[in-house]
Amino acid sequence: MSSDALKTARGQWGSRFGFLMAMIGAMVGVGNIWRFPYVAGENGGGAFILAYLLILFVIAAPGLIAEVALGRYTEKGVIGAFRDVVGPGGLVGLGVVVLLVNVALMSYYSPLVGWTLYYAAHSFLFTFTSAAFRPEPFLDGFLANPALTIAMHTIVMALVAGVLLFGIREGVERVVVVAVPALVLSLAAITVRAVTLPGADEGLAFTFGVRWEFLTFSSTWIAALGQALFSTGLGWGIALTVGSYLRKYDDVPLGGGIFTAIGESSVAVLAAFAIFPIVFAYGLAPDTGATLAFVTLPQVFSEMAAGWIWAILFFVGFFLAAFTSAIVITEVAVTTVSEETRLSRRQTVLAVCGLIWLLGLPSALSADVLDFADFVFGNWGLPLATLCIIGVIGWKLGPERLRVLSVNQNAGVYVGRWWNGVVKYVVPAIMLFIMAYFAYDSFGDPRMIAGMVVLVSFPLAGYAVMRYLEGGEEPGPSGKAAGGDD
Amino acid sequence: MPLSADVWAMMLFVVVSFWGVAGWALVRTMRQEDRKVELLESQRELDTYSPKALDDLREWIEAHPDDPYAADAREKYNECVETLRTTDRHFYGWSDERIARLEKL
Numbered sequence: 273m274s275s276d277a278l279k280t281a282r283g284q285w286g287s288r289f290g291f292l293m294a295m296i297g298a299m300v301g302v303g304n305i306w307r308f309p310y311v312a313g314e315n316g317g318g319a320f321i322l323a324y325l326l327i328l329f330v331i332a333a334p335g336l337i338a339e340v341a342l343g344r345y346t347e348k349g350v351i352g353a354f355r356d357v358v359g360p361g362g363l364v365g366l367g368v369v370v371l372l373v374n375v376a377l378m379s380y381y382s383p384l385v386g387w388t389l390y391y392a393a394h395s396f397l398f399t400f401t402s403a404a405f406r407p408e409p410f411l412d413g414f415l416a417n418p419a420l421t422i423a424m425h426t427i428v429m430a431l432v433a434g435v436l437l438f439g440i441r442e443g444v445e446r447v448v449v450v451a452v453p454a455l456v457l458s459l460a461a462i463t464v465r466a467v468t469l470p471g472a473d474e475g476l477a478f479t480f481g482v483r484w485e486f487l488t489f490s491s492t493w494i495a496a497l498g499q500a501l502f503s504t505g506l507g508w509g510i511a512l513t514v515g516s517y518l519r520k521y522d523d524v525p526l527g528g529g530i531f532t533a534i535g536e537s538s539v540a541v542l543a544a545f546a547i548f549p550i551v552f553a554y555g556l557a558p559d560t561g562a563t564l565a566f567v568t569l570p571q572v573f574s575e576m577a578a579g580w581i582w583a584i585l586f587f588v589g590f591f592l593a594a595f596t597s598a599i600v601i602t603e604v605a606v607t608t609v610s611e612e613t614r615l616s617r618r619q620t621v622l623a624v625c626g627l628i629w630l631l632g633l634p635s636a637l638s639a640d641v642l643d644f645a646d647f648v649f650g651n652w653g654l655p656l657a658t659l660c661i662i663g664v665i666g667w668k669l670g671p672e673r674l675r676v677l678s679v680n681q682n683a684g685v686y687v688g689r690w691w692n693g694v695v696k697y698v699v700p701a702i703m704l705f706i707m708a709y710f711a712y713d714s715f716g717d718p719r720m721i722a723g724m725v726v727l728v729s730f731p732l733a734g735y736a737v738m739r740y741l742e743g744g745e746e747p748g749p750s751g752k753a754a755g756g757d758d
Numbered sequence: 759m760p761l762s763a764d765v766w767a768m769m770l771f772v773v774v775s776f777w778g779v780a781g782w783a784l785v786r787t788m789r790q791e792d793r794k795v796e797l798l799e800s801q802r803e804l805d806t807y808s809p810k811a812l813d814d815l816r817e818w819i820e821a822h823p824d825d826p827y828a829a830d831a832r833e834k835y836n837e838c839v840e841t842l843r844t845t846d847r848h849f850y851g852w853s854d855e856r857i858a859r860l861e862k863l
Binding site for chain 2: 288289292317318321325473476477480481482521523526527530531534535537538541542672673675676677680681682683684686
């Protein structure tokens with residue numbers, strides 16, 4: 273809504289489109305581009321996509337609706353929202369867990385965004401189409417140069433801070449309304465070229481060929497669950513924070529739930545159309561994981577007509593996908609810290625970005641550290657944050673309360689009572705299953721042990737800090753929820 | 759290698775179920791936004807619940823009169839009823855008969 277009369281003292285999105293692009297920009301990350309097409313192809317192609325789509329509608333969209341609705345209802349960041357629900361005291365520490373996980377996530381994500389920035393910059397120097405270009409030595413040379421990796425990490429955090437200093441409307445919104453459509457256009461342009469390459473059919477058949485028997489494999493459903501939940505960023509505090517800046521008459525379920533879940537996955541689908549035809553047309557290996565973008569793909573640009581254009585489009589798009597996520601993930605901590613301390617927004621942005629920069633140095637210096645942190649927080653830290661947020665909504669606030677008070681208020685689509693069971697039982701059960709599955713799958717591995725340390729120490733630390741700061745008070749007027757029973 | 763019919767079918771299904779649904783949601787929510795802005799500019803207030811959602815809210819208030827959130831829920835309910843009574847044009851599909859039957863809580 274554009275009416276100035278509807279503004280409040282707290283920042284708000286300037287437009288509906290700005291909110292929607294912030295959600296998509298946050299959720300679309302590097303994983304959408306290199307991971308989805310490969311995971312789909314490895315797990316039955318079309319069969320995987322059907323399972324994935326079902327999970328998006330049944331679990332991810334309802335979960336996102338809950339998270340955005342809590343943010344809209346409380347109009348606070350993660351710690352303030354938790355305090356409103358559970359009352360002052362140690363349990364507010366669950367909000368601290370979400371905050372810590374976000375800071376940890378950004379600490380290794382920022383160096384990775386730095387990789388994409390380095391490649392985007394080199395695409396403008398026509399490096400990838402020069403005769404002397406060799407992809408593996410190029411990547412190895414970059415990673416072996418600490419001055420370069422730290423410089424990229426520093427530039428990324430400086431850019432993130434620069435955007436966040438301008439606030440929600442003038443900073444985040446202005447970037448995402450341009451960056452997200454630019455990312456989609458980049459991928460669309462590459463798609464047009466990719467699907468017309470000789471041999472592109474094989475890539476399309478790999479990703480979209482239907483192998484129905486895969487629907488009977490548990491591994492297909494586990495892969496679809498993991499992709500859907502991690503890709504949509506459910507329960508990471510992002511949707512809660514973005515939702516806290518919604519305006520009074522804004523809808524939650526249609527934009528914050530359905531559009532976000534399906535829209536961000538649509539970018540992954542577009543990436544499948546864009547990338548895998550190229551991979552197969554040039555006889556490359558599709559199973560190279562993250563190195564697909566940094567080693568495998570760069571070697572084909574020199575062989576393509578006007579390859580420099582495709583290199584620029586691909587790496588700029590790749591950078592935008594990563595950078596918009598970095599902005600909004602960092603905003604989670606900035607919103608919360610500025611609300612919980614006496615720091616101004618400017619001071620908070622500098623403090624949070626400075627801390628993330630400092631914590632990110634080990635990951636900038638070593639790709640092994642980055643991989644370790646990604647494994648630990650991806651498998652246990654992020655599901656723990658999801659469990660905290662969805663657990664508080666499902667078992668303390670109560671989904672029915674949230675549904676009648678916030679979800680269906682000004683809603684673009686009506687959400688029925690079926691939603692309560694999904695939020696209260698299904699999402700928490702799935703998150704517990706995923707954490708247990710990953711622990712079983714990597715039992716005894718140092719990364720699994722580190723994950724268990726995170727699972728135990730983060731909630732304990734959060735509880736202890738908030739109990740100390742808030743004196744272990746019983747729920748007062750702000751902590752109204754008597755229980756999660758509906 | 760020509761693509762098989764099932765690959766074509768799946769690609770079509772994917773385009774419709776992902777880009778089609780996302781596009782539908784985007785267009786629908788942006789149109790709803792335009793309608794809300796138009797109503798707010800002409801009458802400054804907007805009905806905040808659909809008939810079904812307001813029924814749910816009333817049922818919940820009546821089932822949980824002493825709930826810590828009941829006062830907030832009543833406020834939201836009464837605000838919507840008041841707006842429906844004092845405005846001529848509504849965002850949701852409210853009939854005059856249905857509005858006439860509404861009572862504040």
